[in-house]
Amino acid sequence: MSGFNSLQYFCAISPIDVVIDAFINEEQKKMLSTSDDHCAWSIRSQGRFATLMASRSENIVDGKEIDWSTIQFVPSERYVRKLVMRYTTRLELQGREVEDDNLASLICFLSRSRISNLPDPTSHCNATYFVPLSTSYCQCEQNDDELQLTIRIYPQHNDVGVAKVWEAGAALAEYIIHNRTIIKGRNVVELGAGVGLTGLVAAAFGAKSIHMTDYTDATLENLSHNVTINESWLRNRGVDPSTVNVGQLEWGEHSESSRDISTISALQNADIMIAADVVYAVECIPDLVSTVYKFLLTGYNKLALFATTHRNMTTFSLFETELEKKRIARDYVPQDSLPLVLPCYFNQPRTDVRICIMKQNEK
Ligand SMILES: C[S@@+](CC[C@H](N)C(=O)[O-])C[C@H]1O[C@@H](n2cnc3c(N)ncnc32)[C@H](O)[C@@H]1O
Numbered sequence: 001m002s003g004f005n006s007l008q009y010f011c012a013i014s015p016i017d018v019v020i021d022a023f024i025n026e027e028q029k030k031m032l033s034t035s036d037d038h039c040a041w042s043i044r045s046q047g048r049f050a051t052l053m054a055s056r057s058e059n060i061v062d063g064k065e066i067d068w069s070t071i072q073f074v075p076s077e078r079y080v081r082k083l084v085m086r087y088t089t090r091l092e093l094q095g096r097e098v099e100d101d102n103l104a105s106l107i108c109f110l111s112r113s114r115i116s117n118l119p120d121p122t123s124h125c126n127a128t129y130f131v132p133l134s135t136s137y138c139q140c141e142q143n144d145d146e147l148q149l150t151i152r153i154y155p156q157h158n159d160v161g162v163a164k165v166w167e168a169g170a171a172l173a174e175y176i177i178h179n180r181t182i183i184k185g186r187n188v189v190e191l192g193a194g195v196g197l198t199g200l201v202a203a204a205f206g207a208k209s210i211h212m213t214d215y216t217d218a219t220l221e222n223l224s225h226n227v228t229i230n231e232s233w234l235r236n237r238g239v240d241p242s243t244v245n246v247g248q249l250e251w252g253e254h255s256e257s258s259r260d261i262s263t264i265s266a267l268q269n270a271d272i273m274i275a276a277d278v279v280y281a282v283e284c285i286p287d288l289v290s291t292v293y294k295f296l297l298t299g300y301n302k303l304a305l306f307a308t309t310h311r312n313m314t315t316f317s318l319f320e321t322e323l324e325k326k327r328i329a330r331d332y333v334p335q336d337s338l339p340l341v342l343p344c345y346f347n348q349p350r351t352d353v354r355i356c357i358m359k360q361n362e363k
Contacts, residue, residue, distance in 0.1 A: 053106055162218050169195075189213065305358075311348065
């Protein structure tokens with residue numbers, strides 16, 4: 001960060017947390033160099049932050065003139081909105097409130113402007129992924145259209161299950177490609193399958209069957225669509241598409257009555273449960289762990305293979321506590337042995353994804 005200030009980071013459209021950290025660092029330096037009683041979150045700093053964010057239309061920030069025409073990547077309104085919202089969330093975490101009028105007005109303005117700029121939840125596209133036939137694939141395979149897995153996504157939908165292939169989903173698919181013995185010849189059930197990339201890769205790399213589950217209508221409809229459009233991709237790999245199925249499953253015992261029959265029997269027959277990026281909402285953790293627990297208890301040698309993205313340590317600690325309560329043993333695959341990820345757009349650093357193998361402790 002040395003040599004750069006928050007304005008320069010903002011103009012370069014750096015990751016949101018980098019801009020906010022740079023801003024806070026600058027404010028802290030000012031605090032040390034002046035006798036003024038102001039800290040990184042004081043009214044005065046909030047005002048400076050508001051000015052910086054509003055600077056796209058103002059041209060002068062902190063007495064310095066900005067020539068926006070010379071800046072290649074001008075921050076979009078969406079980016080500015082996210083920065084302001086993230087800044088106010090951090091304020092709240094510090095137990096502080098929005099006290100500066102300019103910042104309050106900027107928040108109101110950005111919230112209003114959103115109404116005229118609503119994302120279109122129906123816009124969708126197909127993402128294609130080159131999935132090698134083996135880990136020793138040759139470069140020429142990449143041009144082979146038959147090796148392209150196609151995944152429909154709805155990037156602007158508010159349902160996380162259709163929005164994208166999540167980092168952990170791609171990482172788990174890669175893990176399976178490189179460690180296929182773990183699923184070879186096994187019946188697999190997947191929780192929170194999302195757009196289906198991980199489950200389809202598991203099918204292509206040796207699973208005897210896969211039953212992909214999720215809970216919202218939009219996700220289940222899209223999941224079935226993605227299975228259908230990849231039927232010939234599966235056949236080309238010697239997989240009978242009838243071994244790849246989709247079913248409804250909401251985590252937790254309370255939802256048992258709403259589970260579909262195919263999912264109940266898949267849970268009984270499966271040898272291994274897989275899931276990627278399902279540890280993210282505190283309120284769902286007890287239900288999620290109870291689903292894993294019940295699955296592991298239904299037979300000998302059952303395993304659960306999860307890829308988790310570490311965003312929020314509170315969520316993750318709760319996950320660990322619930323596993324401990326149920327005496328579920330887990331092993332984390334060391335970071336340095338994780339394979340490369342399928343080309344995806346990653347917001348989350350790769351090192352934040354961990355692969356975890358769980359089984360029931362002997363009583
Ligand atoms: C972050 S997405 C991950 C999707 C996919 N596994 C991937 O990695 O790309 C989390 C998934 O969990 C599903 N999910 C969230 N809460 C659930 C619940 N209570 N029961 C079942 N599925 C749930 C969502 O619909 C979504 O598909």
